[in-house]
Amino acid sequence: MAVTLQQIADAAGVSRRTVDRALKDQGRVRPEVAEKIKKLAEEMGYRPNQAGRALALAKNPIKIGVITQSSETPFMQEVLVGVHDARRRVRRNGADVEICRIDGVNARQVIACMEKLKESGVRGMALVPAEDEGIKLEIDRLSEEDHIPVVTFNSDVSNSRRICFVGQNNKKAGQTAAGLMADCLKSYEQIGIITGSAENPALNSRVKGFQETLSELRPDLMINQVYYIADDELQAEKITVELLNEFPQTKGIFVSAPAVLGVCRALRKKGVEKEIIVIANDVLGENIKCLEEGSINYLIGQEAYFQGYEGVMTLYRYLLEDRKPKKELEYTDIIIKNRYNI
Amino acid sequence: MAVTLQQIADAAGVSRRTVDRALKDQGRVRPEVAEKIKKLAEEMGYRPNQAGRALALAKNPIKIGVITQSSETPFMQEVLVGVHDARRRVRRNGADVEICRIDGVNARQVIACMEKLKESGVRGMALVPAEDEGIKLEIDRLSEEDHIPVVTFNSDVSNSRRICFVGQNNKKAGQTAAGLMADCLKSYEQIGIITGSAENPALNSRVKGFQETLSELRPDLMINQVYYIADDELQAEKITVELLNEFPQTKGIFVSAPAVLGVCRALRKKGVEKEIIVIANDVLGENIKCLEEGSINYLIGQEAYFQGYEGVMTLYRYLLEDRKPKKELEYTDIIIKNRYNI
DNA sequence: GTGAAAGCGCTAACAT
């Protein structure tokens, strides 16, 4: 049987409560006693029983707040599935999760939600932020003044006091795509890039990673100008047609934008979907269909579900076990899918 | 706050114990009362608190037995890391895991271990079996007569009474490799296949999946004869040299065998590592090095760690929450790695 | 057929 608090208390000749305090550095214990207790716990290999802890905490339950942006997108829907699964799981342990869904990107709204969640007494927050000074300030204030730990997921706020970030390394995602493209294309072929808003740092990193790595691996290839689109399938289709008209020799396309379906439609209409290697991002419903029927060759995934699930669970573990994540940047795996391993 | 047993008891006007019995169909409750209780529980949305359950169970702890074969291989080492992590986790909940490591493949020893674990009072078993009639019989006997649920992981025993299998779909792994190879090679190029023992069903499935899919995708390619090796790096190197001498036009190699390093050495000595697309299996130490330095282009992974971790955890959840796995065949993701997403 | 009661290991309010 595992070592319990009581056993340490017996061994040290003090009460359970004293051991508890000593182990948590809560003071109010004579330093030499605390020292002795800690040594004893170490020697006896004490590991707190999580079930016991969770149960005791059910008196005033741990509550976690979650804020998501762009909640209407298919990608974030998938993230939210992960969040809800995590909620179900922590609920079965007597904790709870309160979720604020924000549609679109809106820093002001995020800050308002943070305030609201704080008022409602959450002990920690997991949120999808944006590189915004106001959000950064609020994160720092929660962490420092209110002692409410914050986890960012999916997107990050660099240099803020969040305990960690769970999400993709976008540059590496772009590089991974470049590696695939380099293997698939023959000498001196042409490449097109389609991406979303030029202001989106995530998309930019991907594209940059792709360009840099590809020109290093295959200096012979010709990487044409970057085409920008909004998240709109119709526009994506139009732009893709433009690209194909402008550069009819294109043999590879990297799609960093969300509107993958529009691109596929254009390729099919032009009847070139079999001749062009297409690598796109996000392993999601419509995209998967394109992959299955062959108009896309590879999808690069970022574990949307896991981001949501792990964002919440990281925080829960931190709150329950006082266990800091090992790394400040918890990068999710970069997934490569072709038709056969979906 | 979540619904508790007590609340249901109050609502039904009976004691907690009665509710407990009714919900578990343990009899000794008047049928109409049982019916009423179940309906009530449903309506109130009762979800047993896992922390409470785990804690109560700590009186006579859940013990899980684990048996691994080929435990000396790097692959199984990785699986065992997962097993140990799972052990740490369930221990923190008051349960325990007992592990039997078997070196090499040995059905008799597996059966002996199953017997031993049963004597030592385990409530469930997770094991790496082999397609062996004796093992199958023992699995069925444990499941039926002793009511000890069994989970197979990494390899399976088809048609046995295990509650589920956690591991790779080998055929799909081969197909995935074929998809990659089809994209990388130019017209009419030649392909070599190197695999391990012809008796190993896992390796055979991979090779078959690869051959079938590749000849379907690219009928122009020429797939040469299959080379067989033992798990010996030196022999692998020799055989690879043979292959290259026999078919100097080879432009793609699929390595289904464990001895990947030997293959890489041969390629380097021959100075052809940059001209040949190599796709190998298992994302592990030495293989990763080959991938990083470029003598391998792709590694197909089978989530070794996860197989070990999830094999044990599936069983634990089954025992704790009485929750059957959703699927009988719990296939792990087929991972594609290039130099950039390792 | 049903219920009372004793824990499981931990936390935290309340003594001392």
Next chain:
DNA sequence: ATGTTAGCGCTTTCAC
């Protein structure tokens, strides 16, 4: 500065 104690929600023994 340290100890006592009352639960958290569940399982299980034992008595009715």
